Amino acid sequence: MTDASGRAIREGVERRALAVLAVATAALLLVVFYYPVGTVFVESVVVDGVVTLGVFAELLRDPFYFGEFARLFAGENPLSVGRDLLGSDRRLGIVGFTAYQAALSTVASVALGVPAAYLLVRFEFRGRRTLRSLTILPFVLPSIMVAVGFVATFGRSGTLNTALAAVGLGPVELLFTLEAIVIAHAFYNAPLVARVTTAAWESVDARTVETARSLGASPFRAFRDVVAPQIYPAVLMGAALTFVFTFGTFPIVLALGGFQLATVEVFVYRLVRQLHYAEAAALAVVELVISLSILLAYLRYEARHAVRSRGARTLPRRPLLPPAPTLREVLPRVGLSAYVLVAAVVFVSPILSMVLASVTGGDGALTLDHYRFLVDRQRTGAAFQVRPWPAIRNSLAFAVGSLLVALPMGVVVAVLTTRRYRGRKLVDAVTMAPLAVSGIIVGLGLLRGLVFGVEIGGWRIAVAGSIAIVAAHAAAGYPFVVRTVAPGLEGLDRSLVESARALGASRARVLLDVELPLVWPGVVAGAAFAFAISIGEFSATVVLATGTDAYTMPVAIERFIGRRLGPATAMGVVLLVVTSVSFVVIDRLGGESDGL
Template identity: 80%
Template sequence: MAGSTTGSGSSPATDDVSDAVGGDDPARGARDSPDRAVARRRVRDRVERRALTALAVATVGLLLVVFYYPVATVFIDAVVVDGRVTLRVFADIFRDPFYFGELARLLSGVPPATVLASLLSSDPRLGIVGFTVYQALLSTVASVALGLPAAYLLARYEFPGRRMLRSLTILPFVLPSIMVAVGFVATFGDRGTLNAVLGAVGLGPVDLLFTLEAVVIAHAFYNAPLVARVTTAAWESVDASAVETARSLGASPLRAFRDVVAPQIVPAVLMGATLTFVFTFGTFPIVLALGGFQLATVEVFVYRLIRDLNYAQAAALAIVELGISLGVLYGYLRYEARHSVRARGVRPLPRRPLRPPALSVRELLPRVGLAAYAVVALVLFVAPIASMLYASVAGPDGLTLAHYRFLLERQTTGAAFQVQPWPAVRNSLAFGVASLLVALPMGVVVAVLTTREYRGRKIVDAVGMAPLSVSGIVVGLGLLRGLVFGVEVAGWRFAVSGALAIVAAHAVAGYPFVVRTVAPGLEGLDPSLVESARALGASRVRALVDVELPLVWPGVVAGAAFAFAISIGEFSATIVLATGTNQYTMPIAIERFIGRRLGPATAMGVVLLVVTSVSFVVIDRLGGDSYGL
C-alpha cells in the first residue's frame, strides 16, 4: 500500500512540471523537474522584466527604419546634389516667383515697399506657396465658422440624438478623402444633385468644380467637425459655478461669457484652427480631385515633381512645406503654454432643452439661427455622401446597376494596364490588416511609454507623435528613395518591395491614432491596481497584460479600428509608392476612375464606404467615448 501511495501520490504541480519537462523516465522527471522549474521561472521572470524595454527598443528601431530614415532621405536629397552638399536647390526655390510670387523678388534686390505694393494690388502674384497659404487660411476660416455653431449646439443644448451627433464628429478621421471628393463631384458637378435641384426650381446651373470654392467647401467638410469636437470638449469643461458667481456679481450673460467662458474655449478654437491650417496646408487628394493642377498646392506640386523624377526639387519643396507647418504648430503651442486656462471645476454648464415648452423672443433667436445652420450643415455634410450613393445607381433612364456591372466587366475584360476593382479591394484589405498588425503593438507600446513618469517623457512623446506632422507625400517619397530603391550596408544592398513600403507608410500614418485612443485610458487608471499586481509578484509586462490593457480594451479596439480605417483610405503615400506597379488600392482606383467616368468612380466609392463603415461601427460600438481624439 505504501509503495502504491508513493507511486501515485505526486502533487498536480509536480505532474504538470513533469509533463512540461517531457522526459520518458518518470524517475528522472521527478528528479530534474524542481531544478528545471526554478530555472524556467527565473528565465521567464528575466524575460518579462526586460520585455517592455525590448518592445520599446523594437518600436524605436522600427520607427527609425520606416519613418525617420525615409524622412532623413528626403532631407539628404534636398541638400546633396550630384554628390556635393549644397543649398542651391533651396536658393532656386526661394528666388523663383513661380513658388513664392512677389516675395521672391525680395531676394532679387527689389525694395520691400515695391513688393508690398504688388502684394496689395488687385491681382498679386502669390506663387505656389502663397496660394497654398491663402487657400489654407480660407479653409480655416470656413471650418471655424461652420464648427463653432455645432460646438454651441452640442455643448449648450440637450436633444434626442445629441450623443450620436457628437460621435459623428469623428468622421474626418475615418472617411477617406478621395471618397469625399467623389461625393463632392456628384453633388456640385455640372450634372450633380445641386444643379438638378436648382433646375427643378427654375434656377440656372452652378459650376463649382475645379474652383477654389469647391476646395474650401470640401476642406470645411473635413475640418469643421474637428473644430466642433475640440471646442465642445472645452465648453463642457467650463465650471458652471464660475459663471454663476459672475452673474451674481452683476455681470450680464454677454459679460459672463466674455470674461469666464471665452478664455477657456478660445485655446480650443485656436487648436482646431491650427490643426485645420496644417491639414489644409498639406492637402493633396481634395485639391487633386476638385482643383486639379490649375489650383495646385505645394503638396500637389511635390507629387508632380516626383512623377517627373525631379527628386531634389521635390524634396526641397517638401521641406519648405514641413517647415511652415511646424512653425505654425510651434506658434500655437507657445500660445497655449501662456494663455490656456485649465478647468478647475467638476460641474459643467447645464444644457438647455432644444425644444422647451415655451419660448421667449430671447430664447427663440439662437434656435432660429441653429435651424438655419442645420440646413447649411445638411447640404454640406450629408449631401455629398447621399449624392455619391445616388449617382452610383443613377442612369439616363432611371435607377440602374450599370456602374457596378462596369466594375465587374472591367475585372474580367480590362486591359492589364487598367485599374481592376477586385485587386484594388484585395490590396486595400491586405494592406489594412498588415498595417494593423504593425500599428497596434507600436501604438500600445508608445502609449505606455508616454504615460509613465520619467525623465525624457516629453521627448519620447514628441518623437513618437512626429508622424502626425509629416505629410504622406514626404513619407512616401522617403520610402521610395530609401527602402524601395535600396540601401547599401557594408557592400550589401537591401531593398523592400512596394507592398512592404506601402504597409510601412500606412502603419506610420495609423499608429499615432492608436496612441491617442489608448493613452488617455492608461492615464486614467488607478495606480494602486498596478501596485497591487506588482506587490503580488507580477512583472511590469504581466501587470500591463493582465490588469491595464483589459481595463482600457475599448480604447485598444478603437485604436485598431482607426488604424485599419486610415490604411483603407490612405492616398498620399500610396499614390507615390504604387505608381507604375499593380499595388493600387481602392482610393487609387477611385482617383483613376473619377477623371474618366463618374458612375464607376461613385460605385467604387460606395464599396470603399461600406468597407470603411465597418471600422466606424466598431469605433462607435466598442470604442464608445474612450477614444481621446
C-alpha cells in the same frame, strides 16, 4: 535547468520586456517614418553627391513658387515688394496660394465647427450623443471618396444643380473652383474643430459662470470674461490643425481643383512623377517647415494661455425645443436652424450624392450600369487597367498588415507617454510627429530610400512597394492608436497597478493582466482607426503604387474619376461600405471608447 532557474529567467525577461518593446518600437518608428523623412531632407541638400543649398535658393527665388516674395529672396527692396503685394495684380505663387486656400479653409472650418460645438454643449435634444460621435467622421472617411461625393454634388449635372433646376434657378458652377476646395476642406475639418471645442467647453466649471452672474455680470460678459478664455485655446488648436492639414492637402485638390488650382503637395507629386526628385524633396521640406512652424507657434501659445479645470461641474444644457419659448429663446434657435441647413448641404449631401450618382444613369433613371462596368472591367480588363477586385484585395491586405504594425507600436507609445519621467513631453512630441507630416513626404522618402534600395556594408537592401505601403500606412495610423489608448491609461486607478506590483508582478505582467484589459475598448477603437485610415490612405499610396499593381481602392477611384464619374462613384460606394463595415466590426469587438 531547474524550475527555480527557469522561473528566474522568465521573470528577468518579463522585467525587461517593456524596455525591449520600447527599443523595438523606436527602431520601427525610425525605419517607417524618420528615415523616410530624413531621406527627403538629404535629397534636397545633396545633389549629384555634393552638399548644396542651391535647390532651395532656386526655389526661394522662383516667382512660380513664391510669387512676389521671391523678389525679397532675390534681394529686391522690401518696400517695393510690399507695395506690389498690396496691388490687385499681385502674384502669390504656389506656396502663397497654398497658404491662402489653407487660411480660407481654416476660417470656413472654424465658422462651421464652433456653432456645432455650441449646439452640442448648450442644448439637449434627441440624438445629441450620436451627433457628437459623428464628429469622428474625418478620421474614418477616405478623402478621395469625399472628393467623389463633392463632384457628384457640385458638378454640372450634380444633385445641387438638379435641385436648383427643379425650382427654376440656373446652374451653379462650383466644380474646379477654389470655393469647392474650401467647402470640401470644411467637410473634413469643421468636425475636428467642433470636437476639440466641445471637449474644452464641457470642461468649463459652471460654478465660475454662476459666480460671475451673481456679481452682476450680464450673460454676454460672463461668457466673454469666463467661458471664452477657456475655449479659445481649443478653437486655436482646431484652427492650427486645420491649417496644417489643408496646407498639406492633396487628394481633394487633385480631384476638385486639378493642376490649375494646385497646391504644394500636388506639385511635389507632379515633380516625383517627372523624376525631378531633388526639386520635389526641397519643396516638400519647405512645406514641412511651414507646417511645423504653425504647430510650434500654437504649442507655445497653449503653454502660456491654456486654462485647465479640475473637478469641474459642466454647464447645464437647455432643451432645444422648449414648450413655451420666449423671443429671447427663439432667436438663437432660428440661427441654429439656418446653420443646420447649411451643415446638411456641406456634410450630408456629398455622401448621399455619391450613392445616388452610383445608381443613376445619364438620363436620370435608376440603373446598375456603373456597378456592371466594374464587374466587366474585372472580367475583361487589360493587365495595365485598374480592376476592382485587386484594389479591394490590396486595400484589405495592406490594412491588416499596417494594423499588425501600428497596434503594438501605438500601445507601447501610449504606455511610454503616460509614465512619469523626465523627458516624457519630448517623447510624446517625437512619437506624434507623423500627425504633422504629409503622406506625400513619407511616400517620397520610402520610394527614394527603401524601395530604390540602400547600400549597407556592400549589400544593397531594397523592399517591395507593397511593404513600403504597409510601412507608410502604419506610420499614419499608429498615432490614432496612441490617442485612444493613452487617455484610458492616464485615468486608471494607480492603486490597482501598485497592488499588483506589491504582489510581485513584473511591469510587463501588470500591463498585460491589469492595465490593458481595463482599457481594452480604447485598444480596439485604436485598431479600428488604424484599419480604416489604412484603407482610405491615398497620398503615400499613390506615390508608391505608381507603375505597379499594388493600387488600392482610393487609387482606383482617382484613376476612374479622371475618365468616368459613374464608375468612380460606384467604386466610392464600395470603399464606403468596406471602410464602414471594417470599422464597425472591429469596434464592436471592444465596445465604446471616448478617446481622441
